[in-house]
């Protein structure tokens with residue numbers, strides 16, 4: 001299967017690091033023009049330049065804006081009105097006992113993790129429908145289906161993304177626009193590396209810490225290691241392509257088999 005996204009423009013929100021950066025890189029490698037996004041101007045430009053250099057794709061550029069606000073979303077749309085592959089990747093996470101999470105924190109998680117994607121889809125999907133082609137992908141998590149006890153407030157935002165994505169797909173039925181979620185499992189980003197390092201102490205080699213983390217904290221994983229960001233990106237590139245034209249309204253798993261269920 002040869003995937004060529006030449007002629008398409010992809011926006012990956014929250015792509016200065018982690019999974020978003022891997023997705024932006026993989027889409028650029030497949031030939032798409034790619035808009036890299038983060039909150040900080042310098043970080044965003046540096047990430048875009050690095051991806052341009054790594055992939056040899058001159059169509060990679062950056063737009064710094066906070067997608068957790070309507071102003072930020074408006075700034076992106078003003079700078080890049082012609083997006084036809086939208087990857088709603090931005091997300092924050094962190095542990096807090098559920099009975100201690102204040103209203104403001106519940107709202108912040110909802111703004112950053114859910115409304116950010118709603119806003120971007122609201123701006124771009126009508127244009128995709130007019131053109132008769134488009135792709136929207138929400139980066140959800142295994143936490144959507146298995147609420148993590150240590151961060152319930154995060155889990156509900158990931159569950160909400162599945163419902164938003166399915167509902168939006170229903171709203172554009174028959175238009176050539178597909179809308180899906182990708183459920184990422186535990187993935188080796190800088191944040192996760194640091195978290196696991198702190199969990200077992202600096203003396204324990206990372207490979208050993210990773211093995212213990214997966215065995216003790218993520219025992220249902222069939223992969224038995226952390227997923228690499230590129231492995232999530234590969235599924236996103238496929239869903240972004242014409243080859244995935246019959247896949248819409250779906251919750252697709254790239255979770256290393258962690259969710260012990262037959263469907264989805």
Ligand SMILES: NC(=O)c1ccc[n+]([C@@H]2O[C@H](COP(=O)([O-])OP(=O)(O)OC[C@H]3O[C@@H](n4cnc5c(N)ncnc54)[C@H](OP(=O)(O)O)[C@@H]3O)[C@@H](O)[C@H]2O)c1
Nearest residue numbers: 014015016017018019038039066067090091141184186187
């Ligand atoms: N890592 C995992 O194990 C895992 C597992 C399942 C699902 N996920 C999901 O995958 C997505 C990415 O996670 P990650 O681990 O790759 O995160 P990460 O490494 O912390 O990266 C988050 C990215 O989002 C950007 N960002 C944060 N808030 C933003 C905002 N308000 N506006 C614009 N950009 C913003 C950050 O850029 P700046 O700091 O430069 O602004 C950064 O590029 C999230 O939706 C997460 O829920 C992750």
